[in-house]
Amino acid sequence: MVRPGRPSFSVRSRLIAAIGLLxxxxxxxxxxxxxxxxxxxxxxxxxxAISQEFAEFRTAFATEPTVGADARLSEFLARTLPDDGEIVWMFPTTGGPSYIGDADRNLLDSPRFSALVEDLRATGGLRDFTAGGERYRVGVLPVQQGDAAAALVVTRDRTEATEQLNDLLITYALVGLLALVVVLAASSWLAGRLLQPLSRLRDTARDISAGSLDERLEVTGHDDLTDLQVTFNDMLDRLEAAFSTQRQMLDDAGHELRTPLTVLRGHIELMDPDDPAEVDETKALLLDEIDRMSRLVDELLVLAKARRPDFIRLEPVDLQTLGEGVAARSRALADRDWRTDLSAVGEAMLDGQRITQALLQFADNAVRHTQDGDTITIGSGATSSSIELWVADTGPGVPTELRDEIFDRFTTTGSHDGFGLGLSIVSAIAEAHGGTVVLDDPPTGSGAVFRLRLPRVQDR
Structure with missing residues (x-):
């Protein structure tokens, strides 16, 4: 949410601004x-350059120490050829200075220049000097002649070199500005390309906010944003499945609860409170209907939770122990000829409680569709990558017209009590394990075989 009074900038604008600043x-x-x-x-x-002039002077007169200072300076000036912007000066022991090089009025007319040379005449050295808006570098070399001292002075105009540097910097600034414009333009284009998935993500989120869960992102690229697109689409799939399950549960609950509620209301309205026998009869009937509604709600809640990640809890389960446990529990359902064919051995990653629930549902269906003395077999088989758990009976089998929809919600054979949710719950358990539930074709024209086919190791 954008705070009032504060400007809103897009990620693209902030990214380009950051790149421009950097x-x-x-x-x-x-x-x-x-x-x-x-x-x-x-x-x-x-x-x-100044030190080189001084070195040349010392070298030229190293073998003639008896020559006077003024004579040495005059001779050195006579054979010196100054560089551009350089002036070589002779400040004799007596009299005014002389020089060789281009005349520079800033120095010739400056009393401060002469004062600077006099200040360094005894010690020598290098100093910066400014006159007439120009900058100079001044070097002074003392030349002794008895008690008096002359001076060899070299001045170089620093302004010209500085102007060349300034021209170079101006050129650099212009080229840098052009490069910055190019970088910003390229960054804008590249940022638009890179952030395009985020723009589609935003538009899709807006469509979802408007009530549409059918939108999906077009997955492009092979980078982190591609992973984000895939993750977002997976999230939408889960949301759509959750909303679909919720709507279906509400529709199913409304449809199936309407009848028992109508029964409850009708018996309460027709009950004679002064007739104890009728009150007891109505009470028993109402309690039975409430039990049926509670059972229906429990089964609908199981189906509603089937698409949640925590619907199953995987752990290593011994297949032999699992089959024997289901067989032991099934024998308490009814007096049948219970048999086992448990050939699966070893462990598999399963939710033992949910698989037991599914197999007991198969067994309960088999009991409902068989008579005393009929055979019900609980079996299992396994390979290195998959397992099968099944329940077979010798009853009349599933009618042909119901075989394709037997695992749909509220599908019943019509001959037994129930809401038709048991096999739907089994199908949900199988799907949560990454497997399937199937109904085999009867080998002899009678009986039914329901199978759970599951991967041995779950990919979660």
Missing amino acids: VGAALLAAGVSMWVVESRRIDQSIDA
């Missing part, structure tokens, strides 16, 4: 680093 910050950091590095390089280059 790229812009990276370009700015690179530009500043380049400016710092190049500035230091220019300073080092200028200092190296």
Whole structure:
């Protein structure tokens, strides 16, 4: 929910803004680093050029120490060829300075320049100097002549080199700005492509909010968003199944409870409260109807829970013990010729209680459709990957017209009491285990064989 008074930005806009900030910050950091590095390089280059002039002067007169300072300086200026932007000065022991190189009025007319040279005449060194808006690097080399000191001065114009660096930075800024625009455009296109599944997810969620559960995302790609699409579609399948089960349960409950409620209401309205016998009879009938409704509600609740993940709890179950347990419980249902054919051995991942419930439902159906002395067989078989659990009887079998719908809800043979939910519950248990329930064709034209076919190891 968007907070009032705060602007709403799409994920795409925020992503592009973040990319723009990151790229812009990276370009700015690179530009500043380049400016710092190049500035230091220019300073080092200028200092190296000045030091080279001083080294050449020392080398030229190393073998002539008796030559006077002013004579050495004059001779050095006479044979020196300054570089562009460089001026070599001679400040003699007496008199004014002379130089070689392009005249620079900023230096010639600046008393501060002369004062700087006088300040360094005795010690020498390098200093920065600014005059007329131009920046210079000044190097002073003392040259002794007795008690007096002359000076060899080299000045280099730093402004020209700085302007070249500034031009380079302007070019870099323009190229960087163009690169930023290209990156933002490419990011916008790429973000649109990458976020398209999220847009479809949003539109599908809106359709669901409007009441449609039939929408599904078109799964594309092979990345995390693809996994999200698959997961979302699985969630929609579960939601649709849950709503379908809920609606079906409500329809079934409304349909099946209407009759007993009508019976209850009719007997209560017609009951004579002054007749104790009629009251007792009505009471017994009403309690029986309430029991039937309770049983119906319990069975409907089981079917409603069948699609929940916790409907079954898988654990290793010994197949031989499972079959013997079902056979022992079944014998208490009725006086029949109970037999077993339990050939399955080993363990399987099952919900033992639910499988027992399903097989007892098969056994109960067999009891309902057989007479005293008829044979009912409980059997099992297994392979390395699957198991079969079955109940066979020698009764009249399932009518041909009901064989295709025997596992549907509220399907009954019409000859026995019940709501027709037992085999639906068995089918739900089989599906929860990843298996199926089948009705075999009778081998001799009579009897019925109901089978559970389940995988030995569940994929959950």
